[in-house]
Amino acid sequence: MKLETQIKMNKVIIFSAPSGSGKTTLVKHCLRRFPQLKFSVSATTRALRGEEIHGKDYFFLSVEEFKKLISEDAFVEYEEVYHDKFYGTLKSEVERTWSEGKVVIFDVDVVGGVNLKKIFGEKALSIFIAPPSIDELERRLISRATDDLETIKTRVAKAKHEMTYAEDFDEIVINDNLETSKKEIERLVEKFINN
Numbered sequence: 001m002k003l004e005t006q007i008k009m010n011k012v013i014i015f016s017a018p019s020g021s022g023k024t025t026l027v028k029h030c031l032r033r034f035p036q037l038k039f040s041v042s043a044t045t046r047a048l049r050g051e052e053i054h055g056k057d058y059f060f061l062s063v064e065e066f067k068k069l070i071s072e073d074a075f076v077e078y079e080e081v082y083h084d085k086f087y088g089t090l091k092s093e094v095e096r097t098w099s100e101g102k103v104v105i106f107d108v109d110v111v112g113g114v115n116l117k118k119i120f121g122e123k124a125l126s127i128f129i130a131p132p133s134i135d136e137l138e139r140r141l142i143s144r145a146t147d148d149l150e151t152i153k154t155r156v157a158k159a160k161h162e163m164t165y166a167e168d169f170d171e172i173v174i175n176d177n178l179e180t181s182k183k184e185i186e187r188l189v190e191k192f193i194n195n
Contacts, residue, residue: 012094012104012120013037013189014169016113017129018159020141022175026129027107029182030189037189038102040093042112043069043078045086049146059090077115082154087112103193110162113169125192127185128169132176134160 013030017023031037043059045066054060061069066086070078078088087109097104106116110128117126131137137159141152166172171188175181 010098010103010123011193012040012106012116012124013192014106014108014113014116014120014124014126015129016108016110016126016165016169017175018110018131018137018162019155020137020144020159021129021131022140022178022181023129024107025178026173026175026181026185027105030105030185033186034103034189034193036103036193037105038097038100040089040097040104040106042093042106042108043075043086043088043090045084061086076119077112079109079111079115081109081111089116110165114165117169125171125188126169127171127173127188128166129181130163130166130172130174131159132174134163 015023015027027039031039041055041057041059043061043066045061045063048054048060052058063084063086066088069075069088069090074090074092075088076091076094078086080086089106089108089112094104106113108116113126113128117124131140134156138152138156141147141155147155173181173184
């Protein structure tokens with residue numbers, strides 16, 4: 001069944017946030033809590049970080065491979081987040097998940113989240129995870145120790161811009177306390193998948 005037809009029948013949950021807001025932690029919590037959810041692995045041209053695994057965390061592609069897939073119309077949506085740093089959602093991933101009778105869960109950047117909501121409309125629950133403050137976000141990125149200081153400065157500047165998109169999402173969860181945020185996310189997800 002083609003993606004356009006399936007959109008009418010299937011649901012997606014979109015998580016977006018500035019880097020360092022705790023989005024990935026909350027997505028992993030949802031995946032443990034709700035067996036009917038399945039993670040959509042995005043494609044990217046960025047390098048692997050830490051213990052990431054190709055095909056599990058992301059499909060790590062060269063810029064040339066990514067551009068070839070763009071020319072083949074293989075993406076639901078994609079974006080060039082930084083110069084030659086592409087991220088995208090493969091149509092094949094969404095179709096595979098729906099064919100298994102699961103709800104797709106996305107962990108995407110903010111612009112990708114807005115684009116996915118436009119594409120999936122009422123079949124999508126879009127959730128923006130906000131940090132308590134930009135200062136706290138910077139502290140988290142530094143303590144993560146996965147990026148150099150120049151990269152962190154770039155991410156913080158980008159986060160300030162991304163915060164302006166929060167109102168474009170169905171729900172905003174301020175991740176000040178992780179346990180409280182987990183409970184709020186559980187409530188939102190449960191309500192959406194059971195309606």
